[in-house]
Amino acid sequence: MLALRSCLTRALAARTLAPQVCSSFATGPRQHDGTLYEFRTYCLKPSKMNEFLENIKKVIHLRTAHSELVGFWRTEFGGRMNRVFHIWKYDNFTHRTKVRKAIADDKEWQQALTPNLAHIDIQENEIAYLVPWCKIEKPPKEGVYELVIFEMKPGGPAVWGDAFKRAINAHVDLGYTKLVGVFHTEYGALNRVHVLWWNESAESRAAGRHQSHEDPRVVAAVRESVNHIVSQQNMLLIPTSFSPLK
Template identity: 45%
Template sequence: MTPEVNGEEVFYFCLKGSTLLRKHLKDNNNVEGSETSSEVVSRVIPRGETIFECLTGLPLVKRSLSVGQDFSWQAAAHLPATAPQRQGPLYEFRTYRIRPDRTAAFLRLTNDKIHLRTAHSQLIGYWSVEYGGLNQVFHIWKYDSFSQRAAVRSALAQDPRWMSEYISQAIPMLTWQDNHVTTLLPWSRLRTPPLEGGAFELASFKMRLGGPPLWGRSLQHAMASHDAPGHAHLVAAFHSEIGHLDTVHALWWFESADKRRQVQGDAMAEVAVHVHTRDNKVMFACSFSPLK
């Protein structure tokens, strides 16, 4: 019986192709230091055999690449069906750092005037960061397209009440702003927490180059195993499209910060090989946040 071949492994070996093979052979004293990767491939791999077959001994029903062919191009034709969606809503993440002496005033002002902003586009959530970033707020805005966002920003700039009653007062309170654009991972949907209140965690993972075709299925399984009653509630999982590239953001909800500590597990342990760096922050929803 032909062994089952994992699509992520196929992608990994094909994408890294000759470089992996060259290292593998060099470690086993079967390559000269001056040889190029292409020369190694041509000399060592039997005609018609794939690099994946050469390294693992497993046959592939569909040959993804053979000697002399361009590795990454051929690999792209056989990616597993876990690529991010190129259609669907965009979610803009915005983070503001506030002057320490103006944090309370900024939150009061935003509470009073946020309706001027939500008249133009949909607010998903607005949080005050408690741990992992001092004097910060984090918010998510939903758009149907980049053109819709451009229209919204143009309308805001021409909205006299928004500019005079909010922007003119809020901007002097801020010391730093950041944004990037994300989309939901194909298997994720925005979910409302089971209860209002509680603590939210935004966990961010800088992933290995290759995107969801490389690590998507493993990531889905890891997060699903962590998402259970009495453990953690996955609100949504996002993948960056602009800014902070190759980054996955998981938005979790817990009954409290102490509950998070009690049930905390490493949801990413089984995909650790695909993760370069990690970061997180624990936040509490503002009173005017739709998600709370």
Template identity: 50%
Template structure:
């Protein structure tokens, strides 16, 4: 009996206090914060595809694609396609939209069995390429895909490699940096996308400008805007690297 009472007293003295439980729970909150954030509401996703063209076959590839792209767009929606002018040579970049993964799987199956697409395009296009790459992305929760205000401009694809954590960690600062450029008119933001498959914690911002010179002018003015400088400074704390590509829309691109 004595041993039992003594042991109860001993273990009772080791029982964590309510304050300790509160401290432990509070310490767990940052982990919960990192795992949560704005949820993906849209099922619609976008596939970014980049093809590297043999330097001596660039014109041939674009001519063939211009003539035969209708065979592919009969199966699913093409948002746009561009050639990279600055930031990467002999690159063909295009965006496709899908409502679900099952829709994409059905489209891929149908395309693989389309004799016209295979014989008239794929068999001729593949020898002209050196590499292919793709990513699956969603629009960030606050972004919507927009059309350019007019045709005839240039597009900039800005790729940000963010530090791990996802939009719950860097989303607010990133949105503020994008808005600081978009709202005053230092470019027209057409969409901001975050990666689902491919390199994770990657964000692409698609911008439109009237011309390459207009883009240079806007960038110069943005660098003198204290609001932009402050917003970028806050966002860059979450950034590992950045890449910019200036692109020209193809004549057959729906977005141009």
């Protein structure tokens, strides 16, 4: 009996001393803004890029009458060739549902879109939120864009958020590049983060990256962040003539 009481006493003491887990901190900073962003990537048939973009340029106003286009780019380097990438903004999922129904019922848009469907081999889409500490920033003038896609280790922003933010800000603080937005995927490949950068040119981007590799603050922040990264892919994007982000 004494041995049993002793065991119970030790168990109760252990429970009293154990750290209390608060579920509100389980996923890190909360996304209170319902605004979502749809990332759409189209892989086109070889030699059809110019024709596709010319067709879209003529009719894009029919589509933007329904919802906001953030940007529209063609890929120059990185991964598959003959790709276009565009981002659409919605207030929430209900808004997107209404927009998708509206464009499906828009006979003028559907008729204008039909000729371009034959040029597309693959369509991909993802739904993402801006991370809570970021908002979309418009670049000061025309340039080129870099989309960096990170596959993070499972656990979410509560695990990698602070270290990743420090790595991003270390590059921003050098001033050679401008951060447009950081997005965390909700639908699509999970544990994925998209970082969209603007640079004045591909040459200025290369020079800035070389500079950052010599900066101890950037090196320290990146070394901390890479512990949470599984893989990384970079793409150089050229904005189209009708893209709101130039």
